[in-house]
Amino acid sequence: MSCPAFLEWGDPRDIDSISLMFANGYLGNPASYYGHLFLKFNSKKSGQSYLLDKTENFGALDVRGDNPVQYIVKALVGGYDGGFSQIDFFYHDATYTENEFRDLWEYRLDLAPEEVRFLSAHAWEIHRKRYTYFFFHDNCAFRVAEVLELLKDVKAVPTAAPWVIPQEVVKVVANQSRDGKPFVKERRLHPSRQSRLYQGFNALNGEQQALVQSIAVQRITLSDPSVKLYPEADQAKMADTLLDYYQFTSGSTDAGSEKKLPEAYFSVLKARFDLPPAATAPKGAVADARDAPDVGRSPGWVQIGLGSQEGAGPVQTLRIRPAYYDDLDSDAAQAPWSGLSMGDLTLERQSDKVQVKKLDFVAINSNRPSMTRMPGDGGTGWTARFGLEKQSLACTDCLVFRLQGDYRKVMSLPMPNSILALGLGGGVQSNRNNEGMALTSVLLKLSKRFQNGSHVNLSQETKVSLDRSESTRHISTLEWRTPISRALDWRLLWESDGVARTTFGFGTYW
Numbered sequence: 001m002s003c004p005a006f007l008e009w010g011d012p013r014d015i016d017s018i019s020l021m022f023a024n025g026y027l028g029n030p031a032s033y034y035g036h037l038f039l040k041f042n043s044k045k046s047g048q049s050y051l052l053d054k055t056e057n058f059g060a061l062d063v064r065g066d067n068p069v070q071y072i073v074k075a076l077v078g079g080y081d082g083g084f085s086q087i088d089f090f091y092h093d094a095t096y097t098e099n100e101f102r103d104l105w106e107y108r109l110d111l112a113p114e115e116v117r118f119l120s121a122h123a124w125e126i127h128r129k130r131y132t133y134f135f136f137h138d139n140c141a142f143r144v145a146e147v148l149e150l151l152k153d154v155k156a157v158p159t160a161a162p163w164v165i166p167q168e169v170v171k172v173v174a175n176q177s178r179d180g181k182p183f184v185k186e187r188r189l190h191p192s193r194q195s196r197l198y199q200g201f202n203a204l205n206g207e208q209q210a211l212v213q214s215i216a217v218q219r220i221t222l223s224d225p226s227v228k229l230y231p232e233a234d235q236a237k238m239a240d241t242l243l244d245y246y247q248f249t250s251g252s253t254d255a256g257s258e259k260k261l262p263e264a265y266f267s268v269l270k271a272r273f274d275l276p277p278a279a280t281a282p283k284g285a286v287a288d289a290r291d292a293p294d295v296g297r298s299p300g301w302v303q304i305g306l307g308s309q310e311g312a313g314p315v316q317t318l319r320i321r322p323a324y325y326d327d328l329d330s331d332a333a334q335a336p337w338s339g340l341s342m343g344d345l346t347l348e349r350q351s352d353k354v355q356v357k358k359l360d361f362v363a364i365n366s367n368r369p370s371m372t373r374m375p376g377d378g379g380t381g382w383t384a385r386f387g388l389e390k391q392s393l394a395c396t397d398c399l400v401f402r403l404q405g406d407y408r409k410v411m412s413l414p415m416p417n418s419i420l421a422l423g424l425g426g427g428v429q430s431n432r433n434n435e436g437m438a439l440t441s442v443l444l445k446l447s448k449r450f451q452n453g454s455h456v457n458l459s460q461e462t463k464v465s466l467d468r469s470e471s472t473r474h475i476s477t478l479e480w481r482t483p484i485s486r487a488l489d490w491r492l493l494w495e496s497d498g499v500a501r502t503t504f505g506f507g508t509y510w
Contacts, residue, residue: 307503
C-alpha cells in the first residue's frame with residue numbers, strides 16, 4: 001500500500017544519502033546564538049540541483065511577534081511547542097548563506113541503503129508531531145541527534161553536560177566510527193556570501209584590492225585603463241569580487257524575496273559577461289577538516305589563576321564558564337572577534353576571604369570589522385551584558401547588579417589580523433556605596449590575533465555616573481591568551497582601576 005503524499009515529499013528510492021547540516025552561530029537572533037542543526041536528504045535524481053533536496057528541520061513554533069527577551073524567557077522554561085518542518089534546501093541556503101551570512105557545513109553520513117530508506121520514512125512520520133521546546137536541551141540539536149540514534153551503534157547526543165549544543169552534536173557524530181569506517185563520509189562547506197567576498201578579496205594583490213575599492217565608491221569603473229592593464233583572468237577575479245560585494249551589501253531580505261541590487265551591480269555583471277569564465281570552487285566544495293566545527297574546542301571552560309594586587313598581595317581566582325566562547329577563543333564555528341558567554345563566574349580569594357568578583361548571566365560581544373574597507377562592509381559592533389560585578393578591584397562587600405551595553409565603530413587596521421573598536425554606551429546598576437544607578441561609558445579597544453593562535457586585547461574604558469557627579473572610573477585592561485592544545489590554554493590578565501592586578505591563569509575546556 002502506497003502513500004501518495006509521502007512519495008510526493010520524497011520517495012526513499014530517490015534519496016541517495018543523508019547529511020547532517022550545521023549553520024554557524026548568529027548573534028543577530030537569540031534562537032541561533034549556538035548555531036543550528038538539520039538533516040538534508042540528498043537526491044540521486046539525474047539533473048536535479050542539490051538546492052531542491054528535502055530537509056528535516058526542528059525549531060520552536062509560533063514565535064512570531066515575540067521580542068528577543070520574551071523568546072529567551074519562554075524558551076528557557078518550555079513556553080513553546082517545537083516541531084519538525086520539511087522544506088527544500090534552497091530555503092536554508094538563502095536564509096543562512098545569503099541573508100544571515102552564516103557558513104553551512106555539510107557532514108555526509110556513511111549509511112547503508114536500508115538505513116537511508118529507514119530515516120527517510122521516519123522523517124515523514126515525525127512531521128507535524130509536537131514537542132515541548134527547551135532552549136538548552138530539547139532543541140534542534142537534541143531532536144536531530146535523537147533521530148540519528150535510531151541507527152544501530154550510533155551515538156549522537158552529548159553526555160558531558162546537562163545541555164545540548166549543536167556544535168557538540170557535530171563533534172560526537174563526526175568523531176565516531178562504525179564497522180571500522182568513519183561515520184562521516186565527507187565534509188562539505190557551503191560558504192556564505194560574506195565568506196565568498198572575503199575569500200575573493202584576499203586573493204587579490206594590493207593594487208587590485210585598491211582598484212576594487214575605487215570601483216566600489218564609483219571613482220572608476222571596470223573599463224578604466226588601470227584595470228585593463230591586468231590580464232583578463234585578473235579582471236574577472238576583480239569583477240567576481242565586486243559582484244559578491246554588491247550582493248553582500250544589498251541588505252538581508254526574507255528568503256524567497258528579491259534583493260534590491262544597485263545599478264552598479266548590473267554594470268559589473270554586463271562587463272563580467274565579456275570576460276572569460278573563472279575556475280572557482282563550486283558551492284558545497286569538499287572542506288578542509290582543519291577548519292571544520294567538529295575539530296573545534298569544547299564549549300565549557302574552567303580556569304585557575306594566581307596573581308598579585310597592588311597594596312593587597314597575593315590573589316587566587318577560579319573562573320567557570322559553562323558556555324560558550326569569548327573574543328579571545330572564538331573558532332571556526334563562531335563569529336570572529338566576538339563572544340557569547342552564559343553563566344560566566346569568577347571567584348577570588350584574597351586575605352583568606354572568598355567572594356564573587358564577577359558573574360555574567362549573559363554577555364554578548366559582537367564585532368564586525370570592515371575586512372574590505374568598502375562602504376557597507378561591517379564596521380559596527382555592539383555589546384550587552386547582565387550580571388553581578390564588583391564595583392572596583394580594591395573594594396569588599398561591593399557587588400552590584402549591572403545591565404550594560406554599547407554600540408561600536410569597528411575597523412580593521414593595516415597590520416594583519418587586528419581591529420580597533422570605539423564604543424559609546426551606558427547602563428543601569430543597583431545603587432551601592434553611593435555610586436548611583438545610571439552610568440555612561442566610553443571604550444577604546446585594540447585586538448590582534450597571531451599565527452600561533454594567540455590573541456591579545458588592550459582596552460581603556462571610562463565609566464561616568466549620571467546621578468553622582470563625583471563617581472568616575474577609568475579602567476585599563478590587557479588580556480593575552482595562548483592555546484597550549486585544543487583542550488588547554490593559558491592567559492595573562494592585567495587590570496587597573498585605581499589599583500593594579502596581574503593574574504596568570506591556566507584553563508581547560510570541557
